[in-house]
Each structure stands twice: as structure tokens, then as C-alpha cells.
Amino acid sequence: MKSFMAKSHEVKREWFVVDASGMTLGRLASQVATVLRGKHKPTFTPNVDTGDFVIVLNSDKVVLTGKKLEQKMYTYHTGYIGGLKQTPYKDMMAKKSDVVVYEAIKGMLPKNSLGRQMLTKLRVYKGAEHNHQAQQPKVLELSK
Numbered sequence: 001m002k003s004f005m006a007k008s009h010e011v012k013r014e015w016f017v018v019d020a021s022g023m024t025l026g027r028l029a030s031q032v033a034t035v036l037r038g039k040h041k042p043t044f045t046p047n048v049d050t051g052d053f054v055i056v057l058n059s060d061k062v063v064l065t066g067k068k069l070e071q072k073m074y075t076y077h078t079g080y081i082g083g084l085k086q087t088p089y090k091d092m093m094a095k096k097s098d099v100v101v102y103e104a105i106k107g108m109l110p111k112n113s114l115g116r117q118m119l120t121k122l123r124v125y126k127g128a129e130h131n132h133q134a135q136q137p138k139v140l141e142l143s144k
């Protein structure tokens with residue numbers, strides 16, 4: 001019996017909507033990353049993007065456990081000497097909650113060109129409204 005290998009032009013992609021209100025950030029990110037990679041499908045192939053499109057709503061209502069709200073920092077470097085920038089999670093949630101969810105999901109995808117291609121199928125919104133009604137997305141229930 002031969003092994004099945006999916007081909008990128010034969011993959012059927014669907015659109016899913018996820019309501020992130022009340023969900024823990026890490027659990028949400030890992031489950032969305034699984035759908036973006038296509039690991040929920042029986043046709044999963046590691047070297048082919050077999051995943052689906054995901055729309056995440058209510059990113060401003062994501063929660064963190066423990067004292068992460070006060071202690072967790074988002075860090076990046078500008079590339080210049082002494083250019084380390086840190087922003088507390090509390091400030092990021094107040095201003096850019098969609099970036100927080102996007103970066104968490106990005107960290108759980110492969111760090112190569114295939115992972116960057118998978119990330120283009122992700123849409124994150126702060127509120128409960130999105131402009132993808134034409135794609136007829138299905139509601140995706142994730143475990144809390």
C-alpha cells in the first residue's frame with residue numbers, strides 16, 4: 001500500500017470562525033495553529049500546506065492565567081546597539097490585543113517559508129465583527 005501525499009493544488013480549504021472570548025491565550029493559539037497546519041485532517045502532509053483559513057474574533061477578551069498579566073513582557077530588538085524594547089502584556093492587551101493573539105499563534109507554527117505561508121490564512125479581529133461573510137465561514141468550537 002502506498003502512502004498518501006497531498007498536493008498543494010488539490011487541497012480543499014474551508015473557512016472557520018473562532019470566538020476567543022474567555023479562552024486562555026496558549027490553549028487558543030495551539031488549537032488554531034493545529035487547524036492552520038491542517039493536522040485536523042486525515043490528508044495531513046508535513047511538507048504541504050493543507051490547513052484551513054481561520055478568523056479569530058474578540059481577541060481583546062482573551063485571558064492569561066496566574067500573574068502573567070503583570071509579569072509577562074513582549075520583547076523585540078530594533079537591530080541597533082541597546083535597541084531592546086519591552087512592553088508589558090497589560091499595555092499590549094489595552095492597545096493591540098489582535099497582535100498578542102497573532103504573535104502567540106505565529107510562535108506555534110513552523111519557522112520556515114511553509115509556516116509563513118500558513119500564517120497568511122489567519123485573520124484576527126478585536127471585536128465580534130469581520131468582513132468575510134462571502135466565504136461563508138463555519139463556527140469552530142475549541143475546547144476551553
